[in-house]
Amino acid sequence: MAARNSAPEGNDWVDVRRGLVSRDVFVSDEIFRLEMERIFDRTWVFLAHATEIPAAGDFVCRNLGSAPVIVVRDSDGAVHVLLNSCRHRGAKVCRPDSGNVRNFVCPFHGWTYERSGRLMTTTFDRHFPKDFDFSEHGLIRVPRIEVHKGLIFGSWNANVIPLSEYLGEIAWYIDPFLSRSPQGMEVLAPPHRWRAKSNWKVGALNFVGDSQHILTTHVGPLTLDPVRAARAGFATAAENSFQVVTDQGHGCTLTYLAPGLPEEAYQTHPHELEPLYKEVLQADQRQLLNRLRVIVGTIFPNLSFIETQVGPAQKAVIVRQWRPISGTEMEILSWVLAEKEASTDYKATVLRNGFHNFGAAGVFEQDDLELWASATYASNNAIAKQFPYSFHTALPYIDAPEKDHKWPGRAFKPADTEVAQLEFMRHWDRCMNSAA
Amino acid sequence: MSDQKPMAVDGDLYVEIQRFLFREAALLDRRQYDAWLVLMTEDIRYCVTAAVSRDAGANAVEYSIIDENLVGLKSRIDQISNPRLTRAENPRSMTRRVVSNIEAYHSTEPSEFSATSYLLAYRSRPSILEGGFYVAEREDLLRKAGSDWRLARRCVRLDNLMLFDGALSTLL
Numbered sequence: 001m002a003a004r005n006s007a008p009e010g011n012d013w014v015d016v017r018r019g020l021v022s023r024d025v026f027v028s029d030e031i032f033r034l035e036m037e038r039i040f041d042r043t044w045v046f047l048a049h050a051t052e053i054p055a056a057g058d059f060v061c062r063n064l065g066s067a068p069v070i071v072v073r074d075s076d077g078a079v080h081v082l083l084n085s086c087r088h089r090g091a092k093v094c095r096p097d098s099g100n101v102r103n104f105v106c107p108f109h110g111w112t113y114e115r116s117g118r119l120m121t122t123t124f125d126r127h128f129p130k131d132f133d134f135s136e137h138g139l140i141r142v143p144r145i146e147v148h149k150g151l152i153f154g155s156w157n158a159n160v161i162p163l164s165e166y167l168g169e170i171a172w173y174i175d176p177f178l179s180r181s182p183q184g185m186e187v188l189a190p191p192h193r194w195r196a197k198s199n200w201k202v203g204a205l206n207f208v209g210d211s212q213h214i215l216t217t218h219v220g221p222l223t224l225d226p227v228r229a230a231r232a233g234f235a236t237a238a239e240n241s242f243q244v245v246t247d248q249g250h251g252c253t254l255t256y257l258a259p260g261l262p263e264e265a266y267q268t269h270p271h272e273l274e275p276l277y278k279e280v281l282q283a284d285q286r287q288l289l290n291r292l293r294v295i296v297g298t299i300f301p302n303l304s305f306i307e308t309q310v311g312p313a314q315k316a317v318i319v320r321q322w323r324p325i326s327g328t329e330m331e332i333l334s335w336v337l338a339e340k341e342a343s344t345d346y347k348a349t350v351l352r353n354g355f356h357n358f359g360a361a362g363v364f365e366q367d368d369l370e371l372w373a374s375a376t377y378a379s380n381n382a383i384a385k386q387f388p389y390s391f392h393t394a395l396p397y398i399d400a401p402e403k404d405h406k407w408p409g410r411a412f413k414p415a416d417t418e419v420a421q422l423e424f425m426r427h428w429d430r431c432m433n434s435a436a
Numbered sequence: 437m438s439d440q441k442p443m444a445v446d447g448d449l450y451v452e453i454q455r456f457l458f459r460e461a462a463l464l465d466r467r468q469y470d471a472w473l474v475l476m477t478e479d480i481r482y483c484v485t486a487a488v489s490r491d492a493g494a495n496a497v498e499y500s501i502i503d504e505n506l507v508g509l510k511s512r513i514d515q516i517s518n519p520r521l522t523r524a525e526n527p528r529s530m531t532r533r534v535v536s537n538i539e540a541y542h543s544t545e546p547s548e549f550s551a552t553s554y555l556l557a558y559r560s561r562p563s564i565l566e567g568g569f570y571v572a573e574r575e576d577l578l579r580k581a582g583s584d585w586r587l588a589r590r591c592v593r594l595d596n597l598m599l600f601d602g603a604l605s606t607l608l
Contacts, residue, residue, distance in 0.1 A: 095489075095491075096488075096489050096490045096491045096494070097488045097489040097490065098488055098490065098497065099490055099491050099494050100494070189499045189500070190488050190497060190499045192486070192499070192501060193486075193598060193599075194598065194599035194600075194602065194603060195598055195599065195600055195601070195602075196601070196602045197601060197602070217523060219520065219521055220515040220518070220521035220522050220523075221515060223521055224511050224514050224515055224521065225507070225511055226507075226508075226511065331598070351500075352500070352503050355500065355501060355502075355503075356502075356503075356504075356508065359501055359603070360486065360501040360599050360603055360604060361484060361501040361502045361603055361604035361605070362603055363511075363512065363515055365602070365603035366522075366523075366524035366602065366603040366604070366605035367522065367523035367524050367605075368603075369524070369601075369602030369603050370523045370524040370561070370602060370605075371523055372602075373561075373601070373602060
């Protein structure tokens with residue numbers, strides 16, 4: 001058996017003081033394997049949205065770290081998350097992406113499990129030793145499952161801190177996008193899924209706060225309709241905008257419309273839904289939404305979200321997961337959400353306009369992924385690895401959070417620095433260097 | 437819906453439809469987008485869907501990844517055809533679209549014909565080096581006005597359960 005991976009003594013992967021991060025962090029398969037151990041098998045990881053599995057027996061197949069899991073709803077409404085590998089000889093007991101099941105019958109030899117994972121029969125029960133304990137041979141259950149505003153998280157770590165504590169202050173910022181009406185949000189379609197030849201953290205950093213890439217990477221869609229028409233005032237918004245950093249490596253960037261625009265420009269959210277927001281959100285959270293152009297953020301390690309303008313008073317909320325496959329490849333899963341109470345027409349528009357921008361053929365996505373793949377390719381060699389990535393624009397600001405910030409977390413201005421990205425890497429480094 | 441099976445198109449008309457589909461694919465491969473757009477009707481609806489892997493006995497589930505009208509199509513083309521406005525298509529991708537297995541049918545409208553075809557589209561990028569295939573069945577609605585043919589609707593159903601190498605930036 002291979003020795004457990006360990007972090008090299010005194011590794012210099014992340015140097016917050018100098019604003020440097022080693023390129024190895026973004027290409028190395030060894031670091032990827034250590035991330036599985038020290039991050040993905042220890043902390044909370046997003047699995048599915050509750051509205052993907054509304055009925056008893058509904059399931060989706062996902063991954064928790066490097067392990068395939070089934071996320072299934074039981075007849076009592078409970079959600080179980082099970083290792084998708086038969087206790088007998090390891091076959092996946094559930095092979096489609098999604099569906100509905102009464103129980104899981106392994107297609108290899110017939111071991112049969114309840115939705116809870118309990119072993120019902122092996123089909124050869126008569127040949128088992130008398131002392132074989134069926135209750136000890138159910139599907140391996142993910143020990144911790146919690147749901148926050150429809151987001152189902154799981155953890156392989158039985159001792160992980162409660163999810164509410166893990167999300168902490170970032171919840172105040174994400175809740176107005178995940179649950180802002182009495183019935184909450186729903187996913188409008190199955191997730192878009194595609195692979196990218198890039199490390200998962202490149203996506204996580206892009207969403208936690210990379211305002212600097214927008215005008216270069218995305219010059220195309222920003223110059224063209226329909227996005228051009230919907231972004232009046234964007235370029236002069238920086239002074240009102242800020243980044244937020246909270247504990248556990250979470251962060252987000254809020255970009256507001258500049259003052260002095262025509263009044264209708266500030267109607268960023270749908271008229272007919274705003275009264276519903278009043279029923280659910282605090283006054284301060286409604287103020288957060290007011291004049292908000294775009295919010296984009298990352299929940300450590302690999303869950304991101306963006307709410308973006310897709311038309312006059314139309315907002316698409318996109319939830320996004322960067323699933324690590326190796327040091328240099330990831331799978332991206334991307335959902336579009338809307339308020340359950342919204343009209344069918346509104347949902348259809350939000351879905352179409354949402355994936356026009358962000359999705360498996362998104363006009364923003366295509367340019368991002370081209371450049372992430374090129375950065376991965378160009379960094380993955382011994383010469384390039386001698387020269388760390390630059391996060392220098394965090395340095396003048398990272399020790400100077402806004403003193404009079406009245407909302408949770410630490411806020412940083414202006415929004416177009418790399419503070420949130422460097423703080424994400426600082427937390428990553430802390431996890432990777434913690435043996436326990 | 438009528439109980440009658442749609443009547444297959446054959447002879448010269450079939451050859452015209454085949455020629456239209458071959459020409460249209462060649463225009464995309466040669467990046468002659470303006471000439472390609474002329475082949476779209478004003479009310480074109482252009483869709484690409486991907487499939488979810490499902491149990492063989494369960495209902496099929498697919499989801500849209502592109503759903504555009506003429507304005508949206510033009511916007512996508514304005515992006516990928518302008519070297520200043522695209523990263524995904526500058527430097528240019530190499531693409532080759534192989535169109536085959538064409539079946540064409542008359543419809544209730546004398547000037548409208550449905551056509552299904554198989555598409556094998558190869559794409560390679562300089563930044564990724566090895567290329568890959570998009571594989572799809574396409575359902576088209578074609579309109580004939582005199583000797584001119586136009587595409588009024590296209591639904592591209594991808595067979596790829598997982599798209600390779602990032603987001604789709606080309607038309608299929």
